[in-house]
Amino acid sequence: MQDFTIERVGLPNLDFTGELIGQSPDVNPRIKIYRTKVGHYVGEIPKDSKRSEAGYFEKPDLVVNWFRTLVGSINFDVQAAIEAATTKDEEFKKAWNQHVE
Numbered sequence: 001m002q003d004f005t006i007e008r009v010g011l012p013n014l015d016f017t018g019e020l021i022g023q024s025p026d027v028n029p030r031i032k033i034y035r036t037k038v039g040h041y042v043g044e045i046p047k048d049s050k051r052s053e054a055g056y057f058e059k060p061d062l063v064v065n066w067f068r069t070l071v072g073s074i075n076f077d078v079q080a081a082i083e084a085a086t087t088k089d090e091e092f093k094k095a096w097n098q099h100v101e
Contacts, residue, residue: 001017001018001019001037002017002018002019003015003016003017004016004017004018004034004042006042006044006052006054007050007051007052008051008052008053008054009047009051009052009053014042014054014056016034016036016037016042016056017036017037018034018035018036018037018042019034019035020032020033020034021033021034021035021084021085021088021089021092022080022081022082022083022084022085022086022088022092023080023081023084024076024077024078024080024081025080026077028046029046029077029081030045030046030077031043031044031045031067031077031078031080031081032044032045032046032081033063033081033082033084033085033092035085035088035089036056039091040056040057040058041056041057041058041059041060041062041063041092042054042055042056042057042063043055043057043063043066043067045067045070045071053070059091059095060085060089060091060092060094060095060096061095064082064095064096067082082096083096
């Protein structure tokens, strides 16, 4: 676990203790997903070198919907970050993978 501070655009900074569980594959990732110490989730989309759009959510499906709303769709970067998160977080895996019988 590590301490994070995300400076947000037009909102107070978001401070939390947690871990990065997913990000887009770029050298400078466009999408990041964190899990907090108590098991909540933070989504981040950098807007410039200092500030980001970021939100705090209790469930993975809320993070996915937040990205969909801000980006307009689940594009390659968002999907790559979500799929990376599914390898590190069971709740993300349940929310993203569809199981049929």
